[in-house]
Amino acid sequence: MKDKKILIVDDEENIRILFKEELEEEGYEIDVASDGYEALEKIKKSPFDLVVLDIKMPGMDGIQTLNEIKKINKDQHVILCSAYGEFKQDFSSWISDAYVVKSADTGELKNTIKNILNLT
Amino acid sequence: MNAVELLGEVIEISHSNLEINSRISAILNIIAHRMGFEEVLVFKLDKDKRITCRYSNQGCSLFSLLSKYRCRIGEGIIGSIAQKRIPQYFTYKDIPPRFGCIFFHELDGIIDRYRSFAFVPLSDDSYIYGVMVAISSEKGDLQDREKILLSVIAREIGGLIRVDEIMLSSKKRISELVTLSELGKVLTTNMEPEAALKNIVFIIAKALNATMATIKLNNFVSRFNIQRFTYGQSDPKLERFIEDLEGQAINAKRTTTLSEELYVDDEDISHYSLCSSPIITKNKAIGAMTICSSKKHITFDQNDNIAYLITTIANYISSGLENILLNTRLKDVIKELNETQKRVIEQEKLKSLGEMTANIAHEIKNPLVIIGGFTKRLAKKVNLSQTENRYANIIVNEVARLETILNEVLNYVKDTPISREPCNINMCIDEILYLFSSDASWEKVKIVKDYDTQLPQIICDIQQIKQVFINILVNSYEAMKGEGEITIKTGTAHINNKPYIKVAISDTGGGIDPMAIDNIFNPFFTTKEKGTGLGLAISNKIIMNNKGRIEVENNVGKGVTFFIYLPLENNL
Numbered sequence: 001m002k003d004k005k006i007l008i009v010d011d012e013e014n015i016r017i018l019f020k021e022e023l024e025e026e027g028y029e030i031d032v033a034s035d036g037y038e039a040l041e042k043i044k045k046s047p048f049d050l051v052v053l054d055i056k057m058p059g060m061d062g063i064q065t066l067n068e069i070k071k072i073n074k075d076q077h078v079i080l081c082s083a084y085g086e087f088k089q090d091f092s093s094w095i096s097d098a099y100v101v102k103s104a105d106t107g108e109l110k111n112t113i114k115n116i117l118n119l120t
Numbered sequence: 121m122n123a124v125e126l127l128g129e130v131i132e133i134s135h136s137n138l139e140i141n142s143r144i145s146a147i148l149n150i151i152a153h154r155m156g157f158e159e160v161l162v163f164k165l166d167k168d169k170r171i172t173c174r175y176s177n178q179g180c181s182l183f184s185l186l187s188k189y190r191c192r193i194g195e196g197i198i199g200s201i202a203q204k205r206i207p208q209y210f211t212y213k214d215i216p217p218r219f220g221c222i223f224f225h226e227l228d229g230i231i232d233r234y235r236s237f238a239f240v241p242l243s244d245d246s247y248i249y250g251v252m253v254a255i256s257s258e259k260g261d262l263q264d265r266e267k268i269l270l271s272v273i274a275r276e277i278g279g280l281i282r283v284d285e286i287m288l289s290s291k292k293r294i295s296e297l298v299t300l301s302e303l304g305k306v307l308t309t310n311m312e313p314e315a316a317l318k319n320i321v322f323i324i325a326k327a328l329n330a331t332m333a334t335i336k337l338n339n340f341v342s343r344f345n346i347q348r349f350t351y352g353q354s355d356p357k358l359e360r361f362i363e364d365l366e367g368q369a370i371n372a373k374r375t376t377t378l379s380e381e382l383y384v385d386d387e388d389i390s391h392y393s394l395c396s397s398p399i400i401t402k403n404k405a406i407g408a409m410t411i412c413s414s415k416k417h418i419t420f421d422q423n424d425n426i427a428y429l430i431t432t433i434a435n436y437i438s439s440g441l442e443n444i445l446l447n448t449r450l451k452d453v454i455k456e457l458n459e460t461q462k463r464v465i466e467q468e469k470l471k472s473l474g475e476m477t478a479n480i481a482h483e484i485k486n487p488l489v490i491i492g493g494f495t496k497r498l499a500k501k502v503n504l505s506q507t508e509n510r511y512a513n514i515i516v517n518e519v520a521r522l523e524t525i526l527n528e529v530l531n532y533v534k535d536t537p538i539s540r541e542p543c544n545i546n547m548c549i550d551e552i553l554y555l556f557s558s559d560a561s562w563e564k565v566k567i568v569k570d571y572d573t574q575l576p577q578i579i580c581d582i583q584q585i586k587q588v589f590i591n592i593l594v595n596s597y598e599a600m601k602g603e604g605e606i607t608i609k610t611g612t613a614h615i616n617n618k619p620y621i622k623v624a625i626s627d628t629g630g631g632i633d634p635m636a637i638d639n640i641f642n643p644f645f646t647t648k649e650k651g652t653g654l655g656l657a658i659s660n661k662i663i664m665n666n667k668g669r670i671e672v673e674n675n676v677g678k679g680v681t682f683f684i685y686l687p688l689e690n691n692l
Contacts, residue, residue, distance in 0.1 A: 012486050012490070015486060015490060021497060056482070084481070084526075101527075102485065102489050103492075104491070104495075104516065105492070105496075
């Protein structure tokens with residue numbers, strides 16, 4: 001598990017810290033980005049096994065970022081993570097691997113990551 | 121005899137305010153006494169062109185004989201005077217037997233007692249009102265001055281009769297006008313059509329002195345549950361005649377009459393006269409008005425004044441009735457419009473409220489995740505005592521509760537797309553009831569099913585509709601505190617002429633506080649300790665999205681019935 005690299009993209013600093021610490025405890029290597037532009041820079045520099053992408057962000061939103069990521073690497077695993085499930089109907093979100101509703105309970109997020117990285 | 125004095129007396133009487141009969145009789149008495157005629161009689165020309173002996177002087181012995189037969193114009197001496205309007209004088213020598221009319225046979229043997237006969241027309245320049253007859257047993261040939269005097273007095277009596285007739289007919293006209301104005305009042309009020317029609321038949325029956333007045337409306341004049349409005353007692357034996365006559369009047373679009381002698385119980389003969397007039401608007405007969413009289417002296421004839429009045433009234437109420445019907449339709453449309461407007465405003469309100477709520481919920485969610493997430497981490501990292509651990513758990517649980525509420529709110533606010541599937545509502549409810557029946561806490565709830573087994577399928581979003589039934593059933597369960605009876609009735613209904621499926625769900629939960637009833641479909645309104653106030657709001661939204669409507673009937677102290685209408689022809 002040690003070698004799996006995950007990028008967390010969220011404009012809210014405390015969310016980034018929470019997810020980073022929670023997922024580091026699970027044994028992943030975590031990097032963070034505070035918006036879509038920063039995320040794209042980092043993905044271009046070095047590859048990630050998975051990107052956890054917030055949807056509502058200033059500037060470039062999660063859906064736009066998702067499209068840009070897929071242009072760089074169409075096989076990049078991405079989990080969309082938003083406060084609510086309202087983008088589930090937006091079919092641009094379908095090109096992501098999963099859609100997780102943000103919650104204080106990070107259990108669902110962790111399970112989804114495991115499934116996608118075939119770690120179960 | 122002083123002619124001037126005599127005429128003075130006659131004029132004085134004729135101008136007095138005595139009743140007409142007394143005035144004429146008094147004048148005849150003056151002729152008898154002052155001019156020496158034993159028998160002075162006045163024959164009156166009636167509307168039916170018959171001449172009847174109506175007045176005589178006091179002590180006249182021929183009145184009872186002569187009043188038995190009514191002459192026609194031209195018949196006998198009296199009839200010919202009425203025709204020619206020229207006086208004729210006879211003596212016992214040349215008077216024709218029976219006054220030239222074979223029906224006066226009782227005159228035989230009596231005429232011989234008299235010597236002089238004068239027949240004078242009661243006429244003015246244009247019209248004849250009757251004939252005056254003066255008979256004397258003393259006089260021979262009448263003198264010219266006597267003849268002139270009789271003519272002058274006859275003319276005066278004719279004038280009296282004329283004035284009286286004019287007064288009578290003007291009285292009748294006034295009462296007809298009063299009737300029409302009363303009808304006008306009824307027709308221009310905002311009365312409900314039923315009430316107006318009841319008033320109309322009442323006014324007509326009273327005005328025409330009829331035993332009964334009835335208005336029948338054709339079936340296509342919709343909206344009415346009643347098709348006939350009647351005032352007065354209606355004889356069942358007459359119903360057939362009335363209906364026949366109404367049919368004739370409606371088909372021919374003209375007033376028709378019928379006079380019948382009806383044999384009731386073999387011996388009783390009742391006389392009935394009927395007059396039916398069609399009610400026509402826009403060249404279409406929408407019904408008929410019928411008047412019935414069982415009084416012998418009131419009969420209707422196609423050509424007489426009463427039939428004419430009835431026709432006038434029927435025409436008059438036709439247009440009024442049309443207005444009343446239009447008004448009612450207009451009222452319905454306005455009511456519908458108001459309801460729609462209310463719904464639209466309500467929906468707009470909810471929509472803007474929804475957008476605001478969504479934004480707030482969104483802003484709250486992130487901090488909530490952070491609070492909950494770090495509390496969990498804190499509890500994990502630090503070695504907390506039992507009490508502190510409990511506190512941390514409380515925070516985590518409350519955050520989880522808040523998240524649930526936010527999710528529900530978002531669920532309500534967002535526009536869920538609707539799927540279209542054929543659905544049998546009876547089966548759909550049965551599936552839900554099956555779920556509940558496996559739940560032990562529903563043991564004390566008795567479910568009564570009253571399904572329309574012929575219920576047609578509808579197109580709707582089954583999952584959403586199920587959600588509505590579940591919400592309502594759970595509400596009922598909670599209102600009854602888990603014990604009572606829930607009745608579910610399905611069927612079809614029409615709203616504004618459109619077909620719907622109707623589901624009624626009644627409980628025995630004591631009903632809703634009347635103060636709260638207007639708010640139950642509003643979001644975030646709840647009377648429950650742990651409710652979010654979204655159950656019925658979501659149900660309402662779902663039903664509206666499915667083009668149906670949801671209504672509630674509250675029986676305080678007993679229970680509540682929810683009515684759910686879903687359209688049969690659904691164009692979602």
